[in-house]
Amino acid sequence: MVTDVRVSQNTSRSLLPYLQQANIQYTILISDLQKAIENQTGLRSYRNRRSLSGYNYEVYHSLEEIQGWMHHLNKTHSDLIHMFSVGKSYEGRPLFVLKLGKRSRPYKKAVWIDCGIHAREWIGPAFCQWFVKEALQTYQTDPAMKKMLTQLYFYIMPVFNVDGYQFSWTNDRFWRKTRSKNTRFRCHGVDANRNWKVKWCDEGASFHPCDDTYCGPFPESEPEVKAVAHFLRRHRKQIKAYLSFHAYAQMLLYPYSYKYATIPNFNCVESAAYNAVNALQSAYGIRYKYGPASSTLYVSSGSSMDWAYKNGIPYAFAFELRDTGHFGFLLPETLIKPTCTETMLAVKNITLHLLKKCH
Template sequence: LQVGLWQPSSISHVTEGTVMDVHIPWNSSQMLLAYFQQESIQYKVLVADLQKEIEKLHGYRSSRKRRSVPGYNYEVYHSLEEIQKWMLQMNSTHSDFVYVFSIGKSYEKRPLFVLQLGKKYRQYKRAVWIDCGIHAREWIGPAFCQWFVKEAVETYKSDPIMRRLLNQLIIYVMPVLNVDGYHYSWTTDRLWRKTRSKGSQFYCRGVDANRNWKVNWCNEGASSHPCDDTYCGPFPESEPEVKAVANFLHKHRRRIKAYLSFHAYAQMLLYPYSYTYAMIPNFNCVESAAYNAVIALQSAYGVRYTHGPASSTLYVSSGSSMDWAYKNGIPYAFAFELRDTGHYGFLLPESLIKPTCAETMLAVKTITMHLMKKCH
């Protein structure tokens, strides 16, 4: 009996008392539920028909295309092609403070586009890096990255905080880090997580792009087996997408003061370390930024986020981008796990894009405002 793990991402994180979210093939569901009852294991069916939910989203998309709403709709999920077209469009319509560039190519030779936001009149400015879509199936991530850019452009004149951020900082936004995997989650397998690289020995494709970084690589919380969802890859930075981002961050590490990565799902705001329970040297500063961020987030719709070090708040994992950023001198490194806590999981409905993004904006602004202070 094979089950797909949604939370936690690896079987190594499952111990007695762990709450798990799994998806199972319809033809084996009765057998598994009977086993749960026999062993007195508590369970709850969150999504009764996963296929139906996936088809509902795709059916809605095709009817939406026929309606052809004028302008870009930020309250729906977009394919990679649509997102990349949108990035180029933003570059041409808001050239005063949006600049698009590529930091390399993916395994399947797609461009790795990054948007640079900020007023260009100052030579040397501190910077913030934001990435989304490191895991292909977490569609709310890329939706948030696009929302962030929209807010930056639309509220620059009316919002003093946004104006201050864009005047004093450079903000790099990478809406889809794992471009090949994201494309594949649209065309072939909605629940695909990894990249799409091909190893020589196994038929299984892809590497977990958040276990492939050169920091305590391939230890606890990562798998050395190519067929696993948390496969760490044949060597650190084996994935061209990871290598390109690592090279860019390393090159600009003196000016980048914050690294923010957006994932789903769990409603958590995490900071280093992921790979050890040790406390980071600037714990007080980072903890207060995280605490204030989740309070700000909750003020929008009352949604509660847990915050804390990733290892003790979520689980231990090695080779993560957040730990790598912190170890390479970026003092504020955070990973957001956006909505929800499992009711929809990776299939968060489009109706929840707006509230999720609106509340997350408050948290991101709170963290970036911390950079304006001397606290490092």
């Protein structure tokens, strides 16, 4: 069992001797976290702010930049992209989604992709943007991509937790939750991945508003979760796969998250996961673990993946992207390209699996 902990300078002075005394092995992964944060966000001021036509997919982008990019694509690629909003966040920001695909026939099956449910996991939104870029750039040259965009629609939500993401840029790089206010406590936010109506606030979630895994006052209390759940419910017959991108652990997870049990279509989902992690590994040799979330990672109730599956979406996956803790949430920008490149192979693999067989 390995655990990553973040401790203040003062605490580390007493923690390290305690670990030594207790004979607990430890490794210092990041010795000066503040410096690491400043190195990542400090680059912004003098970075080349090129026009959107030269949008840089190998850097992290602020919410404002990502939404500007979405508007730009909506204008310049209207044949393949339609941008719309599913609602508004707690702080009143629009919840934008890109509908990607060739309008080849009125009804097509679809895949839902969301990134950034947890604010600090910046590699998620970076991947969502990368996916769209790859789709647009390779549509004419890659037969697999052409097939995907002709036969399916992709609903892509680059930043699910818009308020939290914005806050992670301006105030607290390690912010995880939404930004809703709690009347009884001074703490903000709810874990948007514990707020879904599936075994809500059971194991792996907290009732305390100050905790990182706070499940909220009731299911779908968060406007972001409510808006997406409403959209998915309305389109549940059309949507065949739900993919959610998180960090970090290098895992491909499928239901259930809230209990140790085998899903009815286990064989189909398991073989899709097995092939996807093999495809991913073929790029740089990065080996992902895969399996049911409860036994592969940990038990957690009220997750979007379980909810999607319970609501009739047969393929529901959560990716935990790079790395395994060396950089943690501060994955350097130099690793955006390899991470997205390998993940792209896995997503294409799952999508083509969907078109081939098992339903």
